[in-house]
Amino acid sequence: MFNVPMDEALPFNLPLLTVPAMCALTVIKQQSGQNKLTTALDALRERGRGARIMEAAGTDWVEQALKNNVKAVFDEETFGLPWMVRTRPNGENETFWGVDHLAVVAGFLGLEKPIVGV
Template identity: 40%
Template sequence: MGGKIEAYLDCVSPYSYFALLFLLRNSDILKSHGVEIDFIPVFLGGIMVGSENTPPWKNQNKAKYSTYDSKRAQKYFGVNFETPPFFPILSLLPQRAITFIKSSYPQSKFEDTFCDLWKAMWENHDDLSKPKKMIDLLSKRFEPDDVKKIMEGANKPEIKQELNEKTKQALDSGAFGCPWFEVTNTNGKKEPFFGSDRFHFMFDFLGLPWQDIAIKEKPNL
């Protein structure tokens, strides 16, 4: 029992948001079982190109199905939003900014701000590819000097390279979308998982106790 979950996420992906929320809500109990979680910002556009995958909105049947699947997932994970009118955006700026925050601020600050990216874009429809919108978001959680530091840090060559390397790391492990996970159990065995609906397989791989979905018996009236 125990191990590590490496979660590769991009704020342009609503299913990454579902995965982030689920893992954060269960982080304490996962920690009690000896499971470490590492949230890793990546650039989904690079993963899609590198894996030669087709985004759902470019496939008529996928796009039609996703309208149903998204609402079902939102209900399950406890959120409610509509696709922003500017979707899909180029997520490089927010993903570079959160990469810098991860390397420069406490874990809790990083996790809270990572959640802020999805809330701003998906719930408030703020286009975070625009620097002004990104500054407005950061100003709610950081002091002005820190906001300036983060915005400058997001454009540093080493941060751009870090995001590129993490994206390549995900690709090299087999990623074709987000959320993508690399999970290592206590025996040192590592396996990949994809999507926000594979946690039961993940927990089984980690040797964690979990409850399966079951249909309840019809009560006798």
């Protein structure tokens, strides 16, 4: 339905060190006031913004924010990726695991299902 490719083989370069990317996304979230991937991608297109983000990513507040995020993940008893905690406009939360649950997430949020193959 969402055309997410699945492969049985693991990539040759695993495991990846993701801490720098997580720190950069933490900076973007704090600076933009939004928690959207599109905001992160837009921010990186601005000339010089990537360097400023990576500089800020090495600060103490980012390290603490990342530790808080990791604690929140463990508090939710997360066990795999992708792990999504979604909130309806009425404040109701639900957790979802795996790409095969994207349609369930869309249904929970009241979103229209995409046309198959798009």
